[in-house]
Amino acid sequence: MTLRSPLLSAIPGLRHAFFSREGGVSGGIYAGLNGGIGSNDDPAHVAENRHRMAQEMGVAPTHLLGVHQIHSPDAVVATGPWPSARPRADAIVTRTEGIAIGITAADCGPILLVDPNARVIGAAHAGWKGALTGVLESTVEAMENLGADRNGIVAAIGPLIRQHSYEVGREFVERFLDADAENALFFLPGARDGHAMFDLAGFIRMRLENAGILMIDDTGIDTYSDERFYSYRRSVHRGEPDYGRHVHAIALEP
Numbered sequence: 655m656t657l658r659s660p661l662l663s664a665i666p667g668l669r670h671a672f673f674s675r676e677g678g679v680s681g682g683i684y685a686g687l688n689g690g691i692g693s694n695d696d697p698a699h700v701a702e703n704r705h706r707m708a709q710e711m712g713v714a715p716t717h718l719l720g721v722h723q724i725h726s727p728d729a730v731v732a733t734g735p736w737p738s739a740r741p742r743a744d745a746i747v748t749r750t751e752g753i754a755i756g757i758t759a760a761d762c763g764p765i766l767l768v769d770p771n772a773r774v775i776g777a778a779h780a781g782w783k784g785a786l787t788g789v790l791e792s793t794v795e796a797m798e799n800l801g802a803d804r805n806g807i808v809a810a811i812g813p814l815i816r817q818h819s820y821e822v823g824r825e826f827v828e829r830f831l832d833a834d835a836e837n838a839l840f841f842l843p844g845a846r847d848g849h850a851m852f853d854l855a856g857f858i859r860m861r862l863e864n865a866g867i868l869m870i871d872d873t874g875i876d877t878y879s880d881e882r883f884y885s886y887r888r889s890v891h892r893g894e895p896d897y898g899r900h901v902h903a904i905a906l907e908p
Contacts, residue, residue, distance in 0.1 A: 655674045655676045655677070655882060656671045656672065656673055656674065656710065657671070657672035657673075657674065657812065657813065657873050657875065658670065658671070658672070659672075659766070659810035659871040659873070660871060661808050661810060661869060661870075661871040662766060662768065662808060662810050662871065662904070665768060665770045665808065666770075667773070667906060667907045668768055668770070668775070668904070668905070668906060668907065669711055669712055669754070669904070669905045669906075669907060670766050670810070670903065670904040670905070671707070671710055671711060671902065671903055671904075672764065672766075672810075672812040672813055672873060672900070672902045673687055673689070673707055673710075673900050673901050673902060673903075674686075674687070674813075674882045674883055674900065675687050675688070675882060675883060675884055675898060675900065676882060677706065678699070678702075678703040678706065679699050679702050679703060680695050680696070680699040680700070680703060680898065681699070683889065683894045683895075683896060683897065683898070684699070684896075684897075684898040685898075686884075686898065687703045687706065687707070687898075687900075688700060688703055688884070688898035688899060689703050689704050689707060689758055689898075689899055689900060689901035690758055690760075690897075690898055690899030691704075691720070691740075691758075692722075692758075692899070693896055693897070693898060693899060694895070694896045695896075695898065701715075704718055704901065707756075707901050707903065708754065711754040711903055711905050712754075712905065712907065713752060713753060713754045713905060716735050717734075717735060717752060717753045717754060718753075718754045718756060718901070718903065719732050719735065719736065719740075719746060719753055719754065719755050719756065720740060720746075720755075720756055720757065720758060720901070721740050721741050721742065721743045721744065721745075721746055721757070721779075722739070722740045722741065722742045722743070723743070723744050723757065723758065723779050724742050724743070724744065725744065725779075725781050725783040725784050726742070726743060726744050726784060726787070726789065727744070727784060727787040727788035727789045727791075727792045728742070728743040728744060728745070728789070728792060729743060729744070729745035729746065729747055729776070729778070729789070729792040729793045729795075729796040730743040730745070730746055730747075730796075731746075731747055731748060731796060731799075731800065732746050732747070732748040732750065732753060732755055733748065733750050734750060734753060735753070744757070744778065744779040744780075744784050744789050745757070745776060745777065745778040745779065745789055745792060745793040745796070746776065746777050747774065747775065747776040747777075747793060747796040747797045747800060748774070748775060748776075748800070748906075749772070749773055749774045749775075749800045749801065749906070750906070751773075751905075751906045751907065751908045752905070752906070752907075752908050753905060754903045754904065754905035755775065755776070755777045755903065755904060755905070756777055756901045756902055756903030756904070757777050757778065757779035757901075757902055758779070758899040758900060758901055758902075759779060759781075759812070759813075759814065759877075759899065759900055759902065760877065760883075760884040760885055760886045760889075760897050760898065760899045760900060761781075761814060761815040761877050761878065761885050761886045761887055762779055762780060762781035762782075762784075762814060762815075762854075763779075763780040763781065763785065763811060763812070763814040763854055763855065763858050764777070764778075764779065764780075764811075764812035764813070764814070764900070764902035765777070765778040765779075765780055765790065765793070765809055765810070765811055765812070765858065765862070766809070766810045766812065766902060766903075766904040767793065767794070767797065767807055767808065767809045767810075767867070767904075768807065768808055768904065769797060769801075769802035769803060769806050769807045769808075770806070770808065771803070771806050772800070772801045772802045772803065772806070773906055774797045774800045774801055774802040775797075775904045775905070775906060776793045776794075776796065776797050776904075777902065777903065777904055778790055778793040780854075780858050780861075781854075782826075782852070782854060782857075785854070785857055785858055785861055786829070786830065786833060786857075790858065790861045790862055790865060791861065791865050794807065794865045794866070794867065804865065804866040804867060805866060805868075807866075807867050807869070808867075808869040808870075808871075809862055809867050809869065809870045809871070810870070810871040810872070810873070811855055811858055811859065811870065811871065811872040811873065812873050812875070812902050813873055813875035813876075813877050813880070813883050813900070814854055814855060814875070814876075814877055815854060815876060815877050815878045815885065815887060816853075816854075816855060816874075816875075816876035816878070816879075817842065817851050817852060817853040817854070817855070817856070818851065818876070818879075819876055819878035819879055819887070820851060820852045820853075820854060820878070820887075821844050821845075821846070821849050821850070821851055821852075822841075822844075822849065822850055822851075822852045823848065823849055824848045824849070824850075826850075826852070827841055827850050827852075837857070839856075840852060840853040840854075840856050840857045840860075841853070855872060859872070883900065884897055884898040884899060884900055885897070
């Protein structure tokens, strides 16, 4: 199963995909379409899964590009396959046709963006830390450096852990309130004393809107409760030693 954004799907000359775990060759705790190069899955299985995703995106396997994600606010520009190791960053932007840029996630927020007029695209990995420290703003700025106009950018929020599944501790909440007291809007009381439920999707939407992005779609999928998706937190709660990762990608058709 591959999810599409209605907003992005309506744009000519664009391909995108929020991949689920269905349709892959991995087994065991990785069962399905694991695209996580950094996982401990069989590398041959990951390579085959990524090959299938590249086919879906209409690009060669070498042209499905990712980054070494580090939960940072950093965005990089892609003009073709990386000449050496994947750069350390959490977002990619490009105006080059025929390559697919993507990020991996398993509870964090995948964001795909496009300016249809300038034909500039972006893909951002927005976990709580990246979203708080500015990865979305960095992505928009990098797209503008390639000729995009933020007033014309369309964004789609993919599957991620939702508020009813995302319990956090007091220190987590304090970190957000120290950054901005209005961030209290994104927390509800948790079932356990001293804990709260965090609305990552709502926080991401707010950061996008504050950056001038007003055309925003959201898949509404909760990766923790939906077994069709990998979830870091679900794997931890089950005592599993590792977890699979989704790839979420976007490409300009030649």
